[in-house]
Amino acid sequence: MLRSQVIWLCLGMGAVTFIPRWLPLLVLSQRDLPRWLERWLDLIPVAILSALIFPALFTRGEPRQIMILSREALVALPTFLFALRTRSLGGTVLVGMLLYWLAERFLGF
Amino acid sequence: MPESQSSPADRSRVEASAGHSGSLFVAGSQAAWPICLGYVPIGLAFGVLAQKAGFSMPEVGLMSVLVFAGSAQFIGVAMWQGGAGALAIVATTFVVNLRHVLMSSSLAPYLKRCRPGFVTVFSYGVTDESFAVNLGRFRDQSWDPKRALILNQAANACWVVSTVAGAGAGQFIPERAFGIDYALIAMFLCLLVFQLRGRIYVMTGLIAGVLALGLSLLVPGNLHVVTASIAAATIGYAVRDRKRGT
Numbered sequence: 075m076l077r078s079q080v081i082w083l084c085l086g087m088g089a090v091t092f093i094p095r096w097l098p099l100l101v102l103s104q105r106d107l108p109r110w111l112e113r114w115l116d117l118i119p120v121a122i123l124s125a126l127i128f129p130a131l132f133t134r135g136e137p138r139q140i141m142i143l144s145r146e147a148l149v150a151l152p153t154f155l156f157a158l159r160t161r162s163l164g165g166t167v168l169v170g171m172l173l174y175w176l177a178e179r180f181l182g183f
Numbered sequence: 184m185p186e187s188q189s190s191p192a193d194r195s196r197v198e199a200s201a202g203h204s205g206s207l208f209v210a211g212s213q214a215a216w217p218i219c220l221g222y223v224p225i226g227l228a229f230g231v232l233a234q235k236a237g238f239s240m241p242e243v244g245l246m247s248v249l250v251f252a253g254s255a256q257f258i259g260v261a262m263w264q265g266g267a268g269a270l271a272i273v274a275t276t277f278v279v280n281l282r283h284v285l286m287s288s289s290l291a292p293y294l295k296r297c298r299p300g301f302v303t304v305f306s307y308g309v310t311d312e313s314f315a316v317n318l319g320r321f322r323d324q325s326w327d328p329k330r331a332l333i334l335n336q337a338a339n340a341c342w343v344v345s346t347v348a349g350a351g352a353g354q355f356i357p358e359r360a361f362g363i364d365y366a367l368i369a370m371f372l373c374l375l376v377f378q379l380r381g382r383i384y385v386m387t388g389l390i391a392g393v394l395a396l397g398l399s400l401l402v403p404g405n406l407h408v409v410t411a412s413i414a415a416a417t418i419g420y421a422v423r424d425r426k427r428g429t
């Protein structure tokens with residue numbers, strides 16, 4: 075069952091999601107970027123990743139409230155160290171999941 | 184990993200395999216598995232929620248194909264259930280997904296010389312997760328636009344299948360099994376490690392993280408990601424520039 079209202083909703087949501095993904099990539103990939111822009115963009119990934127991770131670790135609920143000693147944050151420390159040491163993406167994911175599961179099981183967080 | 188340090192042997196291996204579509208496909212999909220591990224539980228959860236909000240399986244599939252953005256889809260379905268109009272939902276989706284502007288921009292240097300058609304197809308699959316994995320790989324120089332596109336599409340397939348499965352059978356699947364809720368956070372942590380290539384990156388990351396944390400407490404939604412990233416990158420840029428100047 076596909077309601078026409080829902081089709082329109084999805085088309086609208088799809089369009090406004092696609093455009094911010096598409097326009098910058100199309101415009102910027104077809105020309106040489108000025109040096110300053112490349113050097114600025116070089117710092118964007120580390121900034122975005124941190125901006126995604128910190129609130130995920132240290133806040134909870136909606137509206138968000140700060141929670142410094144969450145299970146997410148406690149597990150993040152050994153997971154981060156494992157990643158630093160091994161630089162293995164798959165290994166880090168598995169170790170993080172295992173530690174998170176153990177923390178819930180045995181530490182009662 | 185520092186750039187320009189992949190050995191000549193590595194490079195010739197990549198070039199030798201680049202023409203082979205079978206190995207391209209394998210490499211691209213293999214790189215996607217940590218993403219898929221994270222998408223499955225979130226996708227299932229979304230499917231269950233959407234089904235409870237009155238969406239059918241085909242409708243869930245349609246939304247996942249057309250939108251392909253986790254948080255926006257959750258918010259959209261919740262607003263729909265709360266009686267919000269389509270226009271309000273679309274406007275919210277736009278704001279929630281504006282952060283992709285930054286991700287697409289920083290991927291652009293790696294897609295130079297790609298045809299506009301390719302770039303258009305590629306851009307459909309730019310998510311927080313595919314962006315971060317592809318960017319890390321591009322930096323290692325063991326990656327190319329075709330593999331990156333396959334990774335995007337593999338992640339997309341996982342998302343669509345798991346959301347539809349959630350809408351169909353989600354209530355029978357146990358929640359929170361085996362720490363799988365942590366898969367994406369762990370993946371982001373490791374991808375962050377890949378980005379810490381010097382003091383300036385550590386500093387920029389810390390500024391972004393603290394700013395985002397503070398903003399996220401003050402403002403609902405997720406505009407804090409874009410705001411904090413732009414501010415931190417600009418500060419980092421200024422600091423690095425001043426060091427060069429002196």
